Amino acid sequence: MKFLRNDPTLKQRRRELRRNQTEAEKTFWAHLRNRQFYGMKFFRQYSIGPYILDFYCPTMKLAVELDGGQHNQFENKEYDAVRSEYLKAHKIGVMRFWNNEVMLDVQSVLAELALKVTPPSLPFSKGRDKDRTYRNPGRTFSVWRLGIGIHLGIGICLSGLKVGEAAA
Numbered sequence: 695m696k697f698l699r700n701d702p703t704l705k706q707r708r709r710e711l712r713r714n715q716t717e718a719e720k721t722f723w724a725h726l727r728n729r730q731f732y733g734m735k736f737f738r739q740y741s742i743g744p745y746i747l748d749f750y751c752p753t754m755k756l757a758v759e760l761d762g763g764q765h766n767q768f769e770n771k772e773y774d775a776v777r778s779e780y781l782k783a784h785k786i787g788v789m790r791f792w793n794n795e796v797m798l799d800v801q802s803v804l805a806e807l808a809l810k811v812t813p814p815s816l817p818f819s820k821g822r823d824k825d826r827t828y829r830n831p832g833r834t835f836s837v838w839r840l841g842i843g844i845h846l847g848i849g850i851c852l853s854g855l856k857v858g859e860a861a862a
Contacts, residue, residue, distance in 0.1 A: 756789065
């Protein structure tokens with residue numbers, strides 16, 4: 695296959711899928727579009743090789759798939775496994791969520807995704823000890839270097855501090 699990304703022969707199908715999104719995809723996309731999710735750029739209906747991904751973040755090389763009930767059938771499970779192996783071979787991670795998970799509790803799905811998606815400009819590797827705040831509409835999180843972890847003000851706390859507690 696000549697085109698690894700966004701093969702022109704799949705362009706029409708990608709357009710159809712974008713025009714006919716499921717309710718779960720619409721809900722999820724509302725939280726990802728325009729770099730709303732930690733400043734990360736996501737694409738919807740992005741193709742890698744012969745496969746069209748529901749959502750893809752090239753910075754993190756991460757595909758996010760929202761699956762309906764049809765993915766529970768044996769044939770579709772096999773197809774999904776082969777597809778995931780293909781993506782893994784191209785160093786692309788895959789996260790899968792059920793449509794009903796997104797519809798019933800999109801914040802939990804976003805929190806799980808937040809554990810994978812970390813802004814690339816974290817100060818840890820650059821030797822800066824300065825506090826930093828990243829803002830998104832509806833959510834803010836602070837990152838600081840204390841040697842104890844990261845506190846994300848969206849309900850996830852990896853540092854031992856309580857959510858909403860500021861670093862001293």
